[in-house]
Amino acid sequence: MFTPDISLEIHAFSLPIVGEIPDWLNGTFVRNHPVRITKDGKPVGHWFDGPAMLHALSFDEGRVHYSNKFIHSEIYDLLFKKHSLDYPGFAQNRDQCAFKKLLSFFFPSSIQTIQNTNVNLTKIAERHVALTEVPLPVEFNIKTLETLGVLPYEDPFPKRQSFESAHPHYNQETGELISFFIEFGYQTTYNVYRIKKDQLTREIIAKIPVKEPAYMHSFALTENYIILTEFPFRARPIDFILQARPFIFNFNWKPESGTQFIIIDRHQGEILGQFSTKAFFAFHHANAFEKEGELFLDIITYPDAGVIRDLYAYGLPFNEEEFKSKSERYFTQTQLVRFKVSLENKNIDSEVILKTPLEFPRHHEKLDGKPYRYLYAIDPRDFIPGDLVAGDLRQINDKRALYKIDLNSKDFLIWHEVDCYPSEPLFIPSPHASDEDAGVILTLVYHAIEQNSFLLVLDAKTFQELGRAKIPQKINASLHGQFF
Numbered sequence: 001m002f003t004p005d006i007s008l009e010i011h012a013f014s015l016p017i018v019g020e021i022p023d024w025l026n027g028t029f030v031r032n033h034p035v036r037i038t039k040d041g042k043p044v045g046h047w048f049d050g051p052a053m054l055h056a057l058s059f060d061e062g063r064v065h066y067s068n069k070f071i072h073s074e075i076y077d078l079l080f081k082k083h084s085l086d087y088p089g090f091a092q093n094r095d096q097c098a099f100k101k102l103l104s105f106f107f108p109s110s111i112q113t114i115q116n117t118n119v120n121l122t123k124i125a126e127r128h129v130a131l132t133e134v135p136l137p138v139e140f141n142i143k144t145l146e147t148l149g150v151l152p153y154e155d156p157f158p159k160r161q162s163f164e165s166a167h168p169h170y171n172q173e174t175g176e177l178i179s180f181f182i183e184f185g186y187q188t189t190y191n192v193y194r195i196k197k198d199q200l201t202r203e204i205i206a207k208i209p210v211k212e213p214a215y216m217h218s219f220a221l222t223e224n225y226i227i228l229t230e231f232p233f234r235a236r237p238i239d240f241i242l243q244a245r246p247f248i249f250n251f252n253w254k255p256e257s258g259t260q261f262i263i264i265d266r267h268q269g270e271i272l273g274q275f276s277t278k279a280f281f282a283f284h285h286a287n288a289f290e291k292e293g294e295l296f297l298d299i300i301t302y303p304d305a306g307v308i309r310d311l312y313a314y315g316l317p318f319n320e321e322e323f324k325s326k327s328e329r330y331f332t333q334t335q336l337v338r339f340k341v342s343l344e345n346k347n348i349d350s351e352v353i354l355k356t357p358l359e360f361p362r363h364h365e366k367l368d369g370k371p372y373r374y375l376y377a378i379d380p381r382d383f384i385p386g387d388l389v390a391g392d393l394r395q396i397n398d399k400r401a402l403y404k405i406d407l408n409s410k411d412f413l414i415w416h417e418v419d420c421y422p423s424e425p426l427f428i429p430s431p432h433a434s435d436e437d438a439g440v441i442l443t444l445v446y447h448a449i450e451q452n453s454f455l456l457v458l459d460a461k462t463f464q465e466l467g468r469a470k471i472p473q474k475i476n477a478s479l480h481g482q483f484f
Ligand SMILES: [Fe+2]
Pocket: 167, 217, 283, 284, 480
């Protein structure tokens, strides 16, 4: 029997508020959360394969209501109705023979299953959707969090057996979304596409053949360019068919080929160049922009892709101590690096902006792809998606901080509270404000001693608390959130 960390689903619960929530804040803050699963008290599976749960905080004139609900995916049914872990995921596989895999790869079923969309969220054609790294977003009702079904793309592009970025760039002003998918087959290709406002059609901007595709969790966008950062964490497409192993285990670290920046003209789709730098890995691009003919990319880098395996199974065989020391080791090695790509001189410079361990970077959404000054992030060390031991926490609680980084001065402000573990910070601008940091920071904070969570609202300028609202259950180690 598999037990989720959170089983209670709550609807529109009015939260008690300490301090003040700005009354101009109107909308819904939704976070996507791979819920940890245990069997006989021990965690099973990879953190990234937990069943998706959405948490929504609705703001209305200074009041906050909380709701949460699982995405009703095929995996949800398997886990909780059939008590089976036999599903394909990021780091686990369906138990299937090679011949059947081969058949299903080339002759995919027309049945579009509801995937375990547990990574991110966005809007497509005015519909709210949850995303993971497979091609079909899952639509949900923003008011009830009810799963509405697979988003019905109206295009001929892959609807199965492809990899899709869970980090599209959505422009709030134009409604345009830009993202990419990898189509596996006789000739594997990176496909960069756009979806125009109110459309359900992916329009290909550029198609790039690739022999051994890389695992790329996110990518960069500027006003005129799309940049795929191709890490040397590559897979042979044939292995997805023939090897009976989980998706991510088909990728191998090949540092000798370095990390490549593939620069694409955003308007014409032309490949303008491929620039190589020394090998590194990353999950998240912080932002990118153009200035005086040069491209700047801010990326949270890891020395290699070992972090992925270390997030596996919070140990299979389960060993929490080992997991802790590995995650400590990997997250300690993250650096915020600014890469400068000169298209004319065809060279790359890099500068470490901050050596402090950082993850889950966010910025003012209107400055996506444009010069910007402030970045918000968390220190991810001991980002353990499970129960934490109070004694351990007291030794490490200084690590779980929220950061506001001034990229001009490289100074930073910190929010930190004993035994409290914040998740990705989201910046919401005040209405009619002109300063880049005029607004609030929203995040969910897990209180490890009280075993519950709270919504934290900070003044983004001062990083001082404005208010908090206690949620009647714990939400630990959620991934990404958006404000709708
Ligand atoms: Fe991500």
